[in-house]
Amino acid sequence: MTEILGYIATAFSPENLVFALVGTILGIIVGALPGFTPTMGIAVLIPVTYTISPTSALVFLGAIYCGSMFGGSISAILINTPGTSAAAATAMDGYAMTLKGKAHEALVESAMSSFWGGIVSVIALLFLAPPLARFAFQFGPQERFMMALFGLTIIASLTAKSVIKGLMMGCVGLVLACIGIDPVQGSVRFTFGSTFLMGGIQMIPVVIGLFSMSQVFTSLKDPVEVASKESLVQYKSSKMTLKDIFKYPKIYWWSSVIGLIVGIIPGTGGDVASYVAHNTGHMFTKDPDYGNGSREGVAWCEAANNAVTGGTLIPTLTLGVPGNATTAVLLSALTIQGLTPGYGLFTTEKEITYPFICALFIANVMMAAIGILGAKYFARVTLAPKNILNAFVLFLSVIGTYAIRGSVSDVFLMLVFGVIGYLLKLYKYNVVPIVLGLILGPIAEAGLSQALLLNGNSMVAVFASMTTRPICIVLFLCMVISVSYPYISQYQNKKKD
Amino acid sequence: MKKFISSALSAALIFSLAACSAGGGSDATSSSGTSSTSAGAGTSASASGTAAQVEFPDIITVTVPFNAGSNTDIQMRFIQPYLEKHLGATLVINNAGGASGVIGTTDFISQAADGSNILFSLPTPTVYRPASGETTYTVDDLVPVSRITADPFYLAVSGENDQFPDGQSVLIYIQENPGQFTYANAGNGGIAHVAFASFLDSEGLDALSVPFTGGTADCYTAVMGGHVMSYSVSESELTGRSDIRPVINLGTKSTTPGFEDVPTLAELGYEGYETNAFAGFYYMKGVDEAYVEAFDAAVKATLEDEEFLAAAAESNFMHRYAGHEEFAEQVKNAAELAVPILEALQ
Numbered sequence: 001m002t003e004i005l006g007y008i009a010t011a012f013s014p015e016n017l018v019f020a021l022v023g024t025i026l027g028i029i030v031g032a033l034p035g036f037t038p039t040m041g042i043a044v045l046i047p048v049t050y051t052i053s054p055t056s057a058l059v060f061l062g063a064i065y066c067g068s069m070f071g072g073s074i075s076a077i078l079i080n081t082p083g084t085s086a087a088a089a090t091a092m093d094g095y096a097m098t099l100k101g102k103a104h105e106a107l108v109e110s111a112m113s114s115f116w117g118g119i120v121s122v123i124a125l126l127f128l129a130p131p132l133a134r135f136a137f138q139f140g141p142q143e144r145f146m147m148a149l150f151g152l153t154i155i156a157s158l159t160a161k162s163v164i165k166g167l168m169m170g171c172v173g174l175v176l177a178c179i180g181i182d183p184v185q186g187s188v189r190f191t192f193g194s195t196f197l198m199g200g201i202q203m204i205p206v207v208i209g210l211f212s213m214s215q216v217f218t219s220l221k222d223p224v225e226v227a228s229k230e231s232l233v234q235y236k237s238s239k240m241t242l243k244d245i246f247k248y249p250k251i252y253w254w255s256s257v258i259g260l261i262v263g264i265i266p267g268t269g270g271d272v273a274s275y276v277a278h279n280t281g282h283m284f285t286k287d288p289d290y291g292n293g294s295r296e297g298v299a300w301c302e303a304a305n306n307a308v309t310g311g312t313l314i315p316t317l318t319l320g321v322p323g324n325a326t327t328a329v330l331l332s333a334l335t336i337q338g339l340t341p342g343y344g345l346f347t348t349e350k351e352i353t354y355p356f357i358c359a360l361f362i363a364n365v366m367m368a369a370i371g372i373l374g375a376k377y378f379a380r381v382t383l384a385p386k387n388i389l390n391a392f393v394l395f396l397s398v399i400g401t402y403a404i405r406g407s408v409s410d411v412f413l414m415l416v417f418g419v420i421g422y423l424l425k426l427y428k429y430n431v432v433p434i435v436l437g438l439i440l441g442p443i444a445e446a447g448l449s450q451a452l453l454l455n456g457n458s459m460v461a462v463f464a465s466m467t468t469r470p471i472c473i474v475l476f477l478c479m480v481i482s483v484s485y486p487y488i489s490q491y492q493n494k495k496k497d
Numbered sequence: 498m499k500k501f502i503s504s505a506l507s508a509a510l511i512f513s514l515a516a517c518s519a520g521g522g523s524d525a526t527s528s529s530g531t532s533s534t535s536a537g538a539g540t541s542a543s544a545s546g547t548a549a550q551v552e553f554p555d556i557i558t559v560t561v562p563f564n565a566g567s568n569t570d571i572q573m574r575f576i577q578p579y580l581e582k583h584l585g586a587t588l589v590i591n592n593a594g595g596a597s598g599v600i601g602t603t604d605f606i607s608q609a610a611d612g613s614n615i616l617f618s619l620p621t622p623t624v625y626r627p628a629s630g631e632t633t634y635t636v637d638d639l640v641p642v643s644r645i646t647a648d649p650f651y652l653a654v655s656g657e658n659d660q661f662p663d664g665q666s667v668l669i670y671i672q673e674n675p676g677q678f679t680y681a682n683a684g685n686g687g688i689a690h691v692a693f694a695s696f697l698d699s700e701g702l703d704a705l706s707v708p709f710t711g712g713t714a715d716c717y718t719a720v721m722g723g724h725v726m727s728y729s730v731s732e733s734e735l736t737g738r739s740d741i742r743p744v745i746n747l748g749t750k751s752t753t754p755g756f757e758d759v760p761t762l763a764e765l766g767y768e769g770y771e772t773n774a775f776a777g778f779y780y781m782k783g784v785d786e787a788y789v790e791a792f793d794a795a796v797k798a799t800l801e802d803e804e805f806l807a808a809a810a811e812s813n814f815m816h817r818y819a820g821h822e823e824f825a826e827q828v829k830n831a832a833e834l835a836v837p838i839l840e841a842l843q
Contacts, residue, residue, distance in 0.1 A: 043565035047574060137722030181596060183710040186685030188631045195603045195633060199595030266714040320738065321714040325564070328714075332571040336812045340737035405564065405594055446710045453707050454679065454724070 007351070010055065011358035019052075019060040020359050024366045027067020032075045032083045034208050035400025038068035039326045046333050054337040058356040061333055062313075063363035065326055069270060069306045070114040070367050077106045077298070078381045079393050081212035081400075085203050086270025086305040088435055089278050091211055092158075093290075093297030100293050103379040108244050109295050110302045111371025113252060117303035118364035120256035121263070121310020125317070126357050129346065133318040136264040141454065142466050144265070145447030146475035148440040151272060153482040154279035155433045158291055165429050173437015176201045183442055184449035196409045203271070203438055204404050205414035208397045210431045213418025216390045216397075218425060251281065251299045259304035263311020269324035270305035271439050277304030280478075283485055310360070317345050317353065551787045553586045554613040561617050562601025564594035568733075569776055573617045575814055576645065579805040583795040597687065598622030599632050606634050606781050612788040615642070616779040621687050623779060624831050629686055629839040637782065641828050642789050643796040644777035644819035648731035649748025650692035651759065652680065655720050656740045664745040664760045667727070671697075671704050678704040681716035681728040686839055689713075689729040692747045692772035695838045696762060699770075717741065731774045732756060733815055748773040753815075772834070777824055793821045 010016065030041035042061050049057035072087030077094035090110065097106040124132060139147075152170065159166025179190045180200030191197040246252075255277045262273035281300035282290055290297055312323025313330075320341030322328035334341055345353045381389070401414040421431050448462070455461035466472040559577075563569045570592055581588050593601030602622040608614040616623075616639070627635045654661050661667050671678045682689040685708045697704055707725050709715035716728035721740065732751060735743055746761040749771050762770045778796065780789055799805055800818045809816060819827065 040565050043570065046571070134721075137718055140719065140722055140724035181684075184685065184708050186687070186690070186708065195596065195600055198631070199600045202595075266711050266718050315714075315718075319717070319740070321717050323714075328567075329565075329571075332568065336571070336575070338811050338813070340813075342737060342739070344737075405592065407593075407595075442710065450707055450709070453705060 004354075007354035008358050010351070010355035011059070011362060015053075016056055016059050016355070016359055017362065019056045020063045020363045021366055023060040023063025024067040024363050024370065027064035027069075028071035028074070028367070028370060030064065031068030031071020031073075031087075033400060033403075034075060034081050034083050034212070034396060035204055035403040037084060037204075037326075037404070038065050039329055040403075041068065042326060042329045042333070046329070046336065049333060050336070054339060055352050055355050055359075057333060057337055058330075058352070059359040059363070061330055062356060062360050063366075065330070066118055066306070066309050066360060066363045067367050069118075069309055070111065070302070070371055072305075073110040073114070073298075073302055074107065074378055075396075077110060078103060078378060079212065079389065079396075080215045081393060081396060082207055084270065085207060085439070086274055086308070087301075088207050088211070088271060089274035090298055090301040090305075092278070092432060093292070093294050093301070096289075096293030097295065097298065098382055101382075102293070102295075103382045104375050105295060106298050107375035107378055108372055109247070109298045111368050111375065112245060112247070113255070113299040113301075113303040114306040114371065115364055115368035116246075116252035117256045117259055117306035118309060118367070119361065120253070120303075121260050121307040121313075122357060122360045122364065123310075124260055125310040125313055125360070126354075129314045129318045132260070132264055133315045135261075136266070136315055138471060139265045140469075141447045141450035142462065142469055143447075143471045143475070144268075145444050145451060146466070146472050146479070147262075147265075147268075147272075147276070148444035148447065150475050150479050150482065151276050151279065151440045152436060152444070153479050154275055154282070154436060156483045157279065157282040157486045158432055159430050162428075166433050169424070169429055169431065169433035170437050173434040174441040175437075176206070176434070177438050177441030177445070183446045184453070196407075201413070201438065202404065202410060203435075205401050205410045206417050206438060207435055208401055209414040209417025210421035210424075210434060212393050212397050213414060214421030214425055214431070216393050217418060217422040219386055219390060222386070248296060248299050250284075251296060252303045254280065255300045255303035256307040259307025260311040262304070263308035263323050264314050266315060266321055266323055268443065269312065269326075270308045272443070273304040273308045273311075274301040275436060275439070277301060279482055283481055306364075317341060551612070551785070551791045553584055553788075553791070554611070556587045556589055556613065557584065558589050558591050558608075558614050559617050560591050560593055560601050560605040560608075560614065562593055562595075562598035562605070562622050563619075565592045567594070569617065569619055572646065572776055572814070575808075575812070576799060576805070579802050579808075580795065580799045583798045583802070584792070597626060597684070599626050602639075603633055606638050608781065610781050610784040612780075612784060612792075614781070615792065616781075617645075617776065618779065619688070619774060619776050620828070620831055624828060625686060625688060625691060625835055625839065628832055628835050636828065636832050639779040639828075640782060640784060640789060640821075641824040642778040642780055642821050643793045644775050644824040644827065645796070645800070645816055646733075646774070646776045647749070647817040647819065647827075648733050648774040648815065649746055649751050649756075650689065650729055650731050650772050650774065651735060651743035651756075652693055652727050652745040652747060653720070653730050653735060653741050653743045654727045655723075656742050658726075658742070661726070661744055664765050667744055668765060671702050675703040676705055679707055679725040679727070680704060681707045681709050681719050681725045683712045683716060684708045684710065688772065688774055689716075689731070691835045691838055693729045695772070695834050696747065696767065696770045698838050698841065700767060733774075736813060736815075747771075770834070772831070773827075775819075775824075775827060775831075777819070789821055 030036045030038060041064055049060060069086060072082055072084030073090045076082040076087040076091040077098055080091050080095040082088040082091050094106045155166045155170045179197055182189055188198055258277045258280060259273040262268050262276060277300045278297060285296050287294045287296050312327045315321040315323050316327040316331055322331050331341060339349055398411055401411045404410060424431055451462045455465055561570050561573050573590055577588050593604055598618055599622050605616045623639055624636055626632050680693055690706055694706055709719060713730055713734050719725045720728050743759045746759045750761050751757055800816055
């Protein structure tokens with residue numbers, strides 16, 4: 001017991017508190033800026049940590065990671081420009097809420113659900129890390145294939161009004177995901193001899209193009225508006241009550257569990273988690289606006305993508321296997337400090353690891369505090385005149401896209417997708433399935449190809465092997481519910497009428 | 498109204514400032530590196546001896562064809578301050594990732610061959626991708642300068658695996674059950690695949706390669722979950738792992754404690770196969786030979802620098818220096834070994 005108090009005391013030392021606070025603020029900024037990924041932020045700041053103690057270094061970098069996951073949602077909600085790919089799902093409900101004048105509410109919900117997601121994952125990291133890490137081993141090729149398919153079934157619920165249009169967009173995303181180096185065979189496809197295309201279509205330029213640039217183009221048609229009196233009244237009356245802190249306990253819990261599991265599986269991260277969680281939420285929600293300005297939708301996405309932080313740290317710390325790109329960088333910071341990841345971190349090096357986990361807890365509290373206190377000020381953005389906001393978004397989109405890897409070609413790609421997104425919106429196509437196809441296509445493809453390789457290239461043998469895998473069966477049942485649910489609820493509504 | 502505009506504009510200004518400072522991160526770290534070590538530049542020139550023959554530009558751009566935070570990037574950033582001291586120049590790291598390093602390498606080759614641009618890379622974009630004929634450049638467009646690391650590859654199984662207690666048992670299993678033995682690797686045509694596949698192919702053996710896009714982490718999970726039997730992995734990625742057991746050394750005999758007892762393919766009776774993950778510097782074709790000599794001398798002096806050695810020992814940074822002649826020989830051999838297997842993939 002005194003041991004534990006010692007770890008908590010270390011975490012609360014003034015030095016570590018300062019590092020946690022600075023890290024959280026930096027993380028929120030890096031997260032909110034499109035194109036600046038948490039991975040990049042941590043990689044650039046690693047040299048800063050050479051001279052400080054291992055615990056403080058980890059606290060600092062871990063706080064950046066936590067803060068960035070929340071930061072991404074701020075720009076997604078306010079200007080429909082997801083700061084991180086994990087926040088793309090949040091933009092669906094979050095930006096729709098902003099359009100309804102509920103930006104403040106969306107930001108508060110995002111901060112609170114991020115907080116709960118973070119807390120659940122930190123607790124799991126503290127008490128359940130070793131057994132959970134071993135659970136990840138169960139996710140073989142078949143399980144990943146099924147998980148990606150389950151994520152894709154969100155198309156059914158997103159586009160229930162016109163499934164054909166939704167499926168068309170989903171296919172566009174899947175085809176785009178095929179460009180580049182084949183993940184399994186290693187051969188080059190659909191590149192037309194271009195070295196740029198060999199690297200594949202990058203996620204962030206497409207997301208920024210489809211979400212933010214198309215938004216700018218759309219609003220250019222409209223006359224210049226200044227903030228209306230109503231929105232000013234709404235802004236002034238926006239308040240945060242105690243109820244907001246724990247509004248959807250069930251959503252926080254289940255969404256965190258999803259985020260945690262997705263985080264533990266190597267190769268998947270916040271983007272997959274928030275779409276899977278949003279899709280799961282669709283089965284339980286009674287909100288008719290779900291997917292189109294629902295506070296519950298924001299909660300599902302944000303709790304999941306913040307739970308990913310603890311989830312990805314579980315295999316990183318216990319096994320030395322990074323759960324995603326960001327934790328891969330954290331892992332190298334760990335080795336530079338002379339620490340060896342593995343069970344040793346929880347035994348011989350525990351005076352470093354446990355204070356670090358306690359400090360993550362503190363970082364999450366700071367993040368929630370900054371989010372809630374700042375929500376009112378962040379929301380001011382919605383009061384800015386459209387023409388100024390548009391110029392600002394355009395500027396941010398170009399800089400952000402360029403920053404990913406210093407490529408002007410990426411900027412052109414982003415602009416092309418901006419035009420495509422504008423035209424698609426004009427003809428009432430939902431662009432989210434394109435992003436889904438891009439994120440989940442490669443996971444599904446790799447999983448299926450690997451399963452085929454291991455089963456003598458026989459589709460029958462692959463499906464037969466799935467029937468003996470419990471995780472596959474559960475995912476299959478979830479898929480069936482997800483696809484049929486929108487129709488069942490439509491049918492029920494008709495019956496009521 | 499005016500208030501809103503001014504506040505929005507100031508917000509934009511703050512954002513842009515933040516963007517600039519984050520984007521210029523690599524520059525910032527490098528310049529601070531030089532200012533603190535500029536005093537050391539004079540002494541190092543005399544220590545390395547040859548560095549005085551050519552004048553390096555004040556700023557040298559190092560292209561790392563992988564993303565910031567990748568293993569290669571971290572290695573480069575680790576040696577950066579020590580190397581700057583011995584070069585007497587500022588190094589600016591340019592991360593240009595994508596297509597397993599091909600995009601950054603293609604870009605690098607089109608830069609001026611005046612000594613102000615150098616590449617730091619792994620063999621996948623410099624040797625293996627060009628060997629499969631998918632790139633606009635060939636391995637001959639690059640001039641190997643010096644090697645920093647050379648990690649032998651291993652075939653490794655789960656520590657709980659009783660079926661394959663040693664390397665011999667693996668080879669017997671492959672001979673008796675053609676096509677049944679499965680090994681994961683980080684992608685077809687990449688070095689981890691070639692390491693084992695080139696041996697199997699030349700010896701007429703048959704085993705099943707299962708590529709995993711998530712890299713070594715993904716392969717590890719697949720092995721621990723029993724989805725595949727083994728995986729191909731480099732020594733640095735195995736260091737400190739007790740739950741994984743290397744059974745065959747696919748590279749050069751290692752002297753690292755814990756790895757020195759793992760038999761090489763030569764010791765198991767198969768001569769002529771050695772695959773190591775080597776990270777090193779390359780110039781582009783057409784650069785003055787004097788720059789190659791001088792840069793190599795500075796790298797050599799860096800890796801003998803006591804300050805560097807102390808930091809490397811503390812951080813488990815494994816370095817195995819090779820001069821430009823030895824490095825060029827290794828690049829040539831790697832390309833020759835890989836060509837048949839890469840052609841078979843097409």
